[in-house]
Amino acid sequence: MKKITLNLLTLMFVSTMLGQTFSTGTIQFYPEYGVKIDVTPTLVTLTQTMPSDRWYALAFNNNSxxxxxxxxxxxxxxxxxxxxxxxxxxxxxAIQSWTTTSNTTTGTVRTVVSTRALNTGEAGDYVFSASAGSINLACSRSASASFGLAPHGGSANAVTTAAYGLTLANDSFNIESFKMYPNPAKGFTNIELPTNVDFGSVKIYDTLGRVVKNQEITTTSNEISTSDLNTGTYMVVLRTDYGNATKSLVVE
Structure with a gap:
């Protein structure tokens, strides 16, 4: 498998209630690869979305x-x-600690949901903590349609990631409730923050995973110009102190 040179990705698990699930929320390593990690006092649930025609790999607590x-x-x-x-x-x-509970494909997108214990007891396995903390993640993928894992210098590709600060809101908060309009956008779009959220940062990625916009917004200053963007589909990532969320934006 190819050695990955990557940006450090720190995932912050924050809870407001004892015993509440800690979660990264859905993070996009790349427009085509999403990861979500949920941790309870007894179980880790990993949800991955990826293209259905190639292998993907995710490393825990590793940056080299x-x-x-x-x-x-x-x-x-x-x-x-x-x-x-x-x-x-x-x-x-020698011991396969993860159990896949769901493996479905819709069109060209595969969704895989897997679970395991926080501490498997096996040497080398990462020990998850059901408390506030951080974990470094790195990922790699096949450079082309293939399910044969490749060594360094083979057909493995590192997926370059941004450094996200990911937090969990309390049960009454839904970061996915943010609104974006008009969409499709002709010259501009507005980001309406969820209730009780006063500010956030927005990054817009093109289909190659490049950041084409990076802007701070507030409840009173939330317009983002799209006049300098080419026609097409983009991924919008909203980051707040309460969590992150993504939506697709069409620019006309």
């Missing part, structure tokens, strides 16, 4: 891809629990 705990989807019933060890193809663990 030289060693550490990793899972990979290689077109099997379950995701594959593995260990990184230098530049070669990651070897499978």
């Amino acid at each position: 891809m030289s060693s550490g705990d990793i899972i990979a989807f290689i077109n099997t019933a379950n995701i594959s629990d593995r260990q990184l060890g230098g530049f070669g193809v990651p070897s499978a663990d």
